Amino acid sequence: MFNEVLECPLTRERFVDPVIADDGHTYERSAIIQWLTGACTSPMTRQPISLDSLRPNYLVKQILEIEQQSARQNYKFKLNVDVKKKGNRPLFQNGGKFLYEAQWLNNLQGPDIVLLQIRGARALKEASFYVQLSRHRNILRTFGFVEANDEQSVGVMLLQEYAPMGDLAETLINEPLVPSDQRVFYEIFLQIADAMSYLAQKHIVHGDLACRNILVFQFDPNDSNLNLVKLTDFGLTRESALYQTNSNATSTVCNFPLRWSAPEILRKPNSRESYTEKSDMFSMGVLMWEAVSKGALPWDELEDDRIRTKVLAVSPRVPTSTPTAATPARWSPPSNIVLRDPRNEKMIAKCKGSSISLGSRGLVDNDLKIIIEYGMTNSKCTILDLSENNITSAGATLIASAFEFAPNLRRLNLSKNIIGDAGAHAIAVALGNTNLTHLILDGTCIKNKGAVDLAANLCRNRTLTHLMVTGNLITGSAVDRLQTAAAHHPSLRHVFIEEWSYSYS
Incomplete structure (x- = not known):
């Protein structure tokens, strides 16, 4: 990613x-x-x-300089030498977790930062692992560990970026009205799901997924494209694979999140086997209810024992009533995300095997996340046919971003979709991350701009043998540029551009 x-x-x-x-x-x-x-x-x-x-862009330059320095120091900073707390009073405290506002020292310049201190715990991985884990657009950035003189009493300290807007629950509570455009919620949920999928690929279970652990960096209740959230505080449970609680610790690493916990966790809260991707998925459903309820506390009308009984019952296991701040129409679509969708089940079944054929099925961009997760990035998948659907540039961008996770994919057919120049650009700049031999983009509304992008980026790829872009709107010099790029390609042998076809020996 x-x-x-x-x-x-x-x-x-x-x-x-x-x-x-x-x-x-x-x-x-x-x-x-x-x-x-x-x-x-x-x-x-x-x-x-x-x-x-x-x-x-001076801010990005500063972040790069900090990253380079932290790499030279093995992602370790010294308290009161490289960074310091701005005060002794934490911004936030919960159990053994303390969050302090911090500042750079030693002539270091960078973004606003905080110190996350986890008392009574020690890290189970190298500092670089935590830094690499945060290199995702929707995961809170970690710069490294902070070392103090008395490590035993301090526990683990992480240096992280500061989120000035606070968490998602706080942001929604402070809004005068719940966002009327449900696409705002969809975008936020998709960003969270993308981050959770990334953690799952790294075999990390969050264990405490809730709106309080989603930090807000941009929020616009009227435009879904102007929202950015980041996941934080993953792995802060007693059964974590990232941290270990000291046996003599007087406080827990994380308070038990009963209102967001899956049935298996309620049955065996101290068993590592209870914390899985499935338990995180349950918490995701409660988080969505919480968000659409404008930050309301789940099960707020019930005591803890009644909640346990409800969740351990066969049904319902999540708050199923329409949130008081939401209309049934707004709550229904997100609630269905965590329930089994028969259409999705059929699509998942089609995604098995080496050759996946999903042409002419009316697919849209939102369907591609399932196809990418269960099909395209499956190590067995070598052929993916998505022809004659309703995939736009956004869908093409999703596919392009997954190229690096599909090293065995050889043939991609996107013909008769509507990816346009923006979709062609996304695929073009990602060509260096794929081992494709056949790329079929016939009738995909590509114009001269998209063709020029393809021509400029063909050199990034060393495996293509067939390129097909007929039935588009490519003319004149764009055709010439694509033809020239193809002629200089080391492996490309067959090129079809509009009414012209070329074969190279």
Whole structure:
């Protein structure tokens, strides 16, 4: 998964000289200058931008410098040497967890930071593991460990980025009205699910998934595209694979989250086997109810013993009543996410095997998360046919971002979808992350801009043998550029562009 903050969307490589353009996006200076020599529009928004608008992104530069320094120090900082607490009173305290506002020392400059102190615990992994684990757009960034003179009493201290807007529950409670556009909730839930999927790939169970552990960096109740949340405090349970509670600790690592816990945890709260992806999925359902209820406490009308009885009953196991701050129409779609959808079950069944054929099934972008998780990134999958569906540029971007997790995929058919130039761009810049031999983009609404993107990025790939882009709107010099790029490709042998076809020996 790419760290979207520190990598250029054009090169998919770590920034060296990051600049901000008029479109609000950050690019590697040399990459965006090269882009603008052949176009005058943003590669992300397609709006007009100019070279004169480029300005250095000092914040990203500072983060890169901090990252480089922390790597040289094995991701370890010294308390009162590299960083210090701004005060002795924590911003937040819960059980053995303390959160302090902090500041950089020793001429270090960087983003606002906090110290997360977990008393009575020790880390079970190297510092670099925790840093690498946070390199996801929707996971709170960790810069490394902070070492103090008295490690025994201090426990574990992590240096993390500061979230000025607080957690999701606090943000929603402070809103005068619940967001009327349900797409705002969908976007937030998808970001959380994406982060949880990333943790699952790393074999990490969160164990305490709730709105209080979702930090808000951007929030707009009217525009789903202007929301950014990040997951935090994962693995802070007694049965964690990340931390170990000292036997003589006087406080727990994490208070037992009864109102968000799955039945198996309520039955055996001290058993590691109770904490799994499935128990996290249960908590996700309660989190969604909590969010749509405008930060209300789940089961707030019941005492703990009654909640335990409810959850351990066969049905219902989550708060199923429509949240008081939500309409039935708004609550129904997210609640269905955690229930079995027969259509999804059928799709999952189709995703097994080496050749997956899902053409002409009316698929939309939201269907692709299931297809990617259960099919495309399955080690057996070599052929993926998604032709003649309703996949747009957003869906093509999802597929492109999963290329690196599908090393055995050889043939991808997206013909007769509506991915357009933006979708072609997403696939083009990710070509270096795939081992595809056949890429079929016939009739996908690609115009000259998308064709130029493909031509510019073909060199990133070394495995393609067949490229098909007929039935699009590619003309003139764009055809020439694509033809020239194909002729110089080391393995490309058969190219079909509109009414022209080429074969190279």
